Amino acid sequence: MEIIIIRDLYKYYGETAVLKGINLSVNRGEALAIIGPSGSGKSTLLRCINGLEVFQKGEIMINSTVTSTPIALHSVNKKRPSREDRETIRRVRLLVGMVFQQFNLFPHMTVIENIIEAPVRVLGQKREEAMEGAITLLRRVGLEDKLNRYPDELSGGEQQRVAIVRALAMRPEVMLFDEPTSSLDPEMVGEVLSVIKDLIYEGLTTIISTHEMEFARDVADRVAVLYGGEIIEEGIPEKIFEAPENEKTRSFLSRILRKR
Amino acid sequence: MKFKPILTISYVISLCLILLLPFCLYTDIAYGFSDTLQKIKERGYLLWGSDQEGGAPYVFPDPEDPSRLIGFEVDIAEAIARRLGVRQRMVQNSWESLIPGLERGDYDIAMNGIEITPDRQKRVLFSIPYYVYTEQLVVRRDETGINSLDDLKGKKVGTLSGAVAHRILEQVEGVKIVVYSGVVEPYEDLALGRLDAVFLDLPIAAYYAKPDRRLRYAGDPVGEGFYGIAIRRDDKELKEAIDDALRDMLLSGELKRIYEKWDMWNDTQRKLYLMAKKTDTLSRSGEVTVEEARETPIFKFFPTLLKGAGLTVLISVISMAVAIVLGLILVLMRLYGGVPISTIAQAYIEIYRGTPLLIQLYILYYGLPNIGISLNPLSAAIIGLGMNYAAYEAELYRGGINSVSKGQMEAALSLGMTQGLALRRIILPQAFRVALPGITNDFIALFKDSSLVSVIAMVELTKTYTILATNTLRFFELGLIVALLYFGMSYPLSIIARRLEERLKGRRWKL
Numbered sequence: 001m002e003i004i005i006i007r008d009l010y011k012y013y014g015e016t017a018v019l020k021g022i023n024l025s026v027n028r029g030e031a032l033a034i035i036g037p038s039g040s041g042k043s044t045l046l047r048c049i050n051g052l053e054v055f056q057k058g059e060i061m062i063n064s065t066v067t068s069t070p071i072a073l074h075s076v077n078k079k080r081p082s083r084e085d086r087e088t089i090r091r092v093r094l095l096v097g098m099v100f101q102q103f104n105l106f107p108h109m110t111v112i113e114n115i116i117e118a119p120v121r122v123l124g125q126k127r128e129e130a131m132e133g134a135i136t137l138l139r140r141v142g143l144e145d146k147l148n149r150y151p152d153e154l155s156g157g158e159q160q161r162v163a164i165v166r167a168l169a170m171r172p173e174v175m176l177f178d179e180p181t182s183s184l185d186p187e188m189v190g191e192v193l194s195v196i197k198d199l200i201y202e203g204l205t206t207i208i209s210t211h212e213m214e215f216a217r218d219v220a221d222r223v224a225v226l227y228g229g230e231i232i233e234e235g236i237p238e239k240i241f242e243a244p245e246n247e248k249t250r251s252f253l254s255r256i257l258r259k260r
Numbered sequence: 261m262k263f264k265p266i267l268t269i270s271y272v273i274s275l276c277l278i279l280l281l282p283f284c285l286y287t288d289i290a291y292g293f294s295d296t297l298q299k300i301k302e303r304g305y306l307l308w309g310s311d312q313e314g315g316a317p318y319v320f321p322d323p324e325d326p327s328r329l330i331g332f333e334v335d336i337a338e339a340i341a342r343r344l345g346v347r348q349r350m351v352q353n354s355w356e357s358l359i360p361g362l363e364r365g366d367y368d369i370a371m372n373g374i375e376i377t378p379d380r381q382k383r384v385l386f387s388i389p390y391y392v393y394t395e396q397l398v399v400r401r402d403e404t405g406i407n408s409l410d411d412l413k414g415k416k417v418g419t420l421s422g423a424v425a426h427r428i429l430e431q432v433e434g435v436k437i438v439v440y441s442g443v444v445e446p447y448e449d450l451a452l453g454r455l456d457a458v459f460l461d462l463p464i465a466a467y468y469a470k471p472d473r474r475l476r477y478a479g480d481p482v483g484e485g486f487y488g489i490a491i492r493r494d495d496k497e498l499k500e501a502i503d504d505a506l507r508d509m510l511l512s513g514e515l516k517r518i519y520e521k522w523d524m525w526n527d528t529q530r531k532l533y534l535m536a537k538k539t540d541t542l543s544r545s546g547e548v549t550v551e552e553a554r555e556t557p558i559f560k561f562f563p564t565l566l567k568g569a570g571l572t573v574l575i576s577v578i579s580m581a582v583a584i585v586l587g588l589i590l591v592l593m594r595l596y597g598g599v600p601i602s603t604i605a606q607a608y609i610e611i612y613r614g615t616p617l618l619i620q621l622y623i624l625y626y627g628l629p630n631i632g633i634s635l636n637p638l639s640a641a642i643i644g645l646g647m648n649y650a651a652y653e654a655e656l657y658r659g660g661i662n663s664v665s666k667g668q669m670e671a672a673l674s675l676g677m678t679q680g681l682a683l684r685r686i687i688l689p690q691a692f693r694v695a696l697p698g699i700t701n702d703f704i705a706l707f708k709d710s711s712l713v714s715v716i717a718m719v720e721l722t723k724t725y726t727i728l729a730t731n732t733l734r735f736f737e738l739g740l741i742v743a744l745l746y747f748g749m750s751y752p753l754s755i756i757a758r759r760l761e762e763r764l765k766g767r768r769w770k771l
Contacts (some may be wrong), residue, residue, distance in 0.1 A: 054671050095675040104671035108689050117685065118675035163671075170675055176745075 002063060003028045003174060003205055004049065008059035010075075011044055011229075012169060018044050019055065021230040026174070031206040033220035033237075035213065037252055040226045042209035043101075046176045048073075049207070050098045051089035054081065064095050064173060071095075094122075097172030101179040103159040105151040105166070111138070112147045115166045123170065130169070137165040141195050157188030161195055168199075175199065177208040217241050225249050265505065268701065296368055297344075297498045302675075305347040307367035308337050308489075311355040315443045316467045317522045318373050319350060332522040333371050336390060339514055343505040344694055356422055356441070356726050359384055359737055362490055368498065370490040373461060377485075388500045389486030389517065389535050392528045395425045396465035397478040398458045406457055408479040415456035418446030418717075421727050425459045428483055436719050439727060443468060445626065451475060452629050463524055486535065507536050558737055561728055565738075568724030569745050575720060576707045577642050582646025583706070584699070587653025588688075594654065595661060596679065605654070611630070612651035618712055620644055625716040641713035645655040649706055660691030687741040700757035704750045715716060721745060 004026040011019035018041050026032050034042050046225065047053040049060055054076040061070040071091055081089070106114050115137070116130035125133075138144045141161040151159055160180055168177060177196060181189040197219050200206050210216055216223055216237060223240040225233040225248075233246045242249045266714050300306050310319045310333060319331040326671045329350055343347035351367040359369040362384060375393070376386045406412065413434035419426045421439040432492045438455060440446045451474040458469070462481050469475045489506075491499045509515040510532060519525040593605035612620070625640040635643065664687050672682035711722035719727070725742040729735045 050674055089676065090676055093674055096672075098674040100667060100671060100674075102665075102667050104665075104667035106668065106671070106686055106690075108693070118672075118677060121681055121685065122676045157572065166675070 001028050002026065003238045004063075004207075005061040006045075006049070007059050007061070009045075009048065009055055009060065011041075011048060011053065011055040018229050019048070022058070022229075022231060024224060024231060024234075026205060026207060028173075028205055029203045030221045031208070031219060033216035033223045034207065034209040034226055035211070035216055035240075035252075036226035037225060041229045042226050043178050045226065046098070046178045046207065046209055049092075050096055050176055051092055052098075062081075062092055062174075063207055064093055095172055096174045096176060097167035097170055098176045099160070099163050099167055099178065099180050101182050103151070103156070103163045105159055105163055105191040105192050107151050110148050110150055111143070111154070111162050114151070114162060115169050118166070119169050133170055134165065138162075140198075141165055142191075145240065155188060156184045160184065160188075160192045164192075164195055164199075174205045174207065177206065177210070179211065180229075181210070181212060211256065213241070213253070225252070229251065264573050295497075296492070297501055300344060300346055300368055300498075303346070305349045306341045306344060306369070307338065307349055309351045309353050309361050309367040309370040310372040311358065312350075312352060313354070313442050315464075317463055317524065332518055332524060333373075335518045335521070336509075336515070337371065339509050339758050340505040342504060343508060344501060354441070355420075359490060362492060365492075368495075369489075369502065371487075373463070373487050374490050376488040377424065380490070383493075385491040385495065385499045386488035387491065387499060388487050388506050389532060390506055391463075391487040391519075391524070392531050393424075393485055393487055394462045394481030394528065395428060395459060395483045396462045396469075396481050398447065398450065398460070398465050398475050399456070399475045399478045400453070401474055403456070403478070406478050409459075409482060411478075412457060416454070418449060418458040419460055420446075420464075421723075423461065424483065424485055425461060429459055433633075439719060439723070440717055441715070441726075445717070447475065448626060448629075452634055454634070454730070462705050463522075465748045466523065486514065510536050539742035558734075558741070561738065561741075564728065565721065565724055565741065565745065568719060568721040569749065571718065572707070572710050572721040572746075573749065575638070575645065575710045575713060575718070576703070578642050578651065579645035579710070580703050580706055582599075582642060583649035583653050583702075586646060587657060590650060590654035590684070591657040591661065594656075595658065609651045609654055611684040612648050613655075617644070617648050617709060618715065620648055621712060621716055637713075637717045640716050641710075642714075643664050643717050645706060645710060645713065649702060652702055653699065656695040656702070657691060658694075659698075660695035661687060663694045664690045695759055697761045700753060700760065704753050704757075707721045707753075708746065 002025045004024075006022050006024040009019055009022040022030075022045060024045075034045065036042055044053060048055050051073060053138075057075050059075065060073040061180060062073075063070045071088060073088065073092060073104045074085075076085060106117070109117065112131065112134055115134040116125075116127065119125040119130040119133065120122070120127055135144060135147070138147065141163070141164065143158060143161055146154060146158065146162075152164070154162065156258055164180075180196065183190050184192060193215050196206070196208065197215075200219055208220070219238075223235065223237050224231050225240065225246070226245075227246075227248050232243060233240060240249065242254065246255060312321060312329065317331055318333045318725035319329055322328040322330045324654065334348075334350070337348040337350070351361075353361045353366065353370075355372060358372060358374065359380065362370040369387075370384075371390075373391075373393070374380070376389065380386070382567065397406070397409065406415065409428075409432050412429075412432055416436045416437070416438055417429055418438045418440055419429055420443060421441055426437065426439060429435050438446070443460060446455065446460070449455045451472065457478065457736050458465075465477065469477070489502055499568045506515070509518075515532070516525060516529070519529065540553045552695050590605045590608060593601050594609070595602070597605060615714075621640070621644040624644045625635060625637070628635065668686055668690065669679075669682055672686045673679070677685070710720060714719060714726075721742060725738055729738050
């Protein structure tokens with residue numbers, strides 16, 4: 001069953017279209033990898049799903065297990081969304097967690113404070129309850145000894161793992177990973193990817209934009225290739241990586257794989 | 261022992277101040293020969309110091325041609341200059357500083373209703389008197405309870421800082437004295453009900469209060485004293501020449517004509533003829549006994565100064581609190597308010613930053629009563645300073661908020677926080693840490709700017725100083741003490757600011 005359906009999505013920066021008619025859907029429990037060259041619109045697409053960017057045409061539907069009707073994000077042409085729009089976006093965000101390339105941990109809070117802030121303030125959990133949940137999650141990513149550290153005392157890999165835990169603490173139905181390892185030193189990429197892999201194997205619905213082709217091939221259920229704002233090819237990893245149909249996909253893959 | 265630059269600096273500063281102290285004791289500089297009269301004749305005009313702000317009928321801009329000065333003292337200056345064979349030119353100085361300015365040599369003589377008093381005579385020479393003044397109590401027309409100085413117990417009475425009327429009031433028990441540096445404001449405050457009475461020289465009352473239908477004279481004039489022209493102590497020759505000129509004006513009737521022109525002539529003025537004959541009787545003529553302030557040990561001024569300092573602290577701290585809160589509201593309006601609200605906030609900031617605080621205070625205190633809003637001095641001072649500094653705080657916060665990376669807001673929103681919650685919990689705490697050194701800096705600046713509120717009848721530290729200094733003419737030593745008090749209050753703030761800055765540079769985010 002589809003949990004996210006994107007229909008005919010157009011996004012412009014001024015006159016320039018950065019997304020040109022995206023149609024995409026993700027099933028519950030599925031892991032979708034979005035690959036493509038830099039500037040092809042991967043980040044923008046993920047940010048549209050999470051309401052961090054408005055779009056000018058099309059719609060995004062989110063099917064939740066807790067609401068009977070899907071929540072729909074509509075195109076917005078005004079500069080400022082209305083109160084009603086903002087409330088819809090917030091409901092979407094409660095279902096969809098996001099992990100950023102730059103981690104974006106709150107530097108004035110410790111690890112544990114970073115994690116429990118939203119569960120306590122947004123979901124209204126008790127502090128102790130939120131702490132318990134946070135510690136369980138931290139143990140899973142191997143950071144239970146860093147509870148009271150500040151973000152700037154952690155390595156990049158540790159920060160990103162905390163950021164993942166912070167998103168998971170809100171118990172989202174879908175997780176968006178926006179190039180989660182792109183600003184990490186190479187030796188730390190593995191520890192972050194292995195956490196994401198575990199989540200996917202546990203059945204968490206995931207959309208990940210990445211340059212890690214090996215990871216996309218081994219872990220994703222499906223791969224979409226974004227090129228110049230359009231999805232030029234989509235399918236199971238074996239098909240995309242072994243027998244790409246589109247000429248642009250072939251040249252992109254040969255360029256990126258040769259670098260290795 | 262660790263080297264502490266902060267302590268070292270404060271030692272050096274204290275040492276400098278201690279080294280300067282002996283100079284306070286030598287304010288009576290030996291007076292030598294002077295040829296001011298000769299200089300006046302060579303120059304071709306007589307320079308006389310006066311204060312237009314003191315107003316009519318002494319010296320004031322002609323209402324019909326404000327570029328021209330008129331007043332009975334202008335007429336007198338002209339008559340004296342004519343007799344010296346020169347022209348006259350007025351030099352503007354604030355009334356409280358007329359005698360220090362004279363001593364410094366800014367002008368040849370000082371004339372602006374300066375009462376001849378024993379303490380002033382220790383400092384300067386006085387000509388023979390040119391006017392006999394009395395003090396007049398003025399109340400609101402509907403006031404029935406006040407008819408003489410004896411009725412003033414517990415009442416708020418306005419007067420001019422350092423004037424003889426001020427000293428007479430100080431002898432009356434239980435009066436709440438409110439001092440002003442101009443003569444228009446006390447009558448305005450009286451009419452508005454902020455004062456119960458005003459006690460000032462009769463010529464002032466005659467010009468400002470008598471024509472005002474809201475006010476009336478209470479009882480007869482009291483006290484009696486003389487206005488004299490102040491001359492530097494070594495200018496004996498000039499004093500002779502000016503005395504001669506004044507005598508001639510008396511005998512020829514010109515002085516009387518001048519006073520009749522200004523509606524100031526009365527029978528009391530006949531005393532001038534008697535005084536003109538005697539030369540050395542004036543030193544005992546002041547009816548007002550002034551304590552020998554110049555010999556008072558300096559520590560006796562401390563309670564008064566500390567009271568002023570207390571008010572300075574009170575005004576500064578509350579104003580800053582107002583500024584911090586109002587600044588926050590302004591910056592949120594500006595950054596997140598949408599078109600009309602954001603524009604209003606921006607306009608507020610630009611207007612308050614782009615106009616002088618002094619003007620804002622005048623409008624707030626003297627201007628608003630015209631539209632029915634009458635503030636007491638303390639609230640006007642706090643609101644005025646607070647609203648002004650809020651504009652600066654708003655800009656500081658904006659800098660702080662802009663320094664927080666965009667990703668912080670996005671991360672907070674992606675966790676389902678509302679914009680308000682994200683601002684409160686994520687953005688503002690980080691922005692505040694960036695803005696903090698600037699805020700402390702502004703607080704120190706506000707401490708000193710608080711001296712401006714003396715224009716709205718607040719006797720804070722600086723005003724306390726000018727009052728004490730003009731009464732005792734001990735500008736130097738009192739000035740040093742007041743400067744030290746300000747320094748003592750603001751320097752700890754500097755230290756705190758520096759500590760905070762150091763802490764923010766470090767790893768710890770917790771304050």
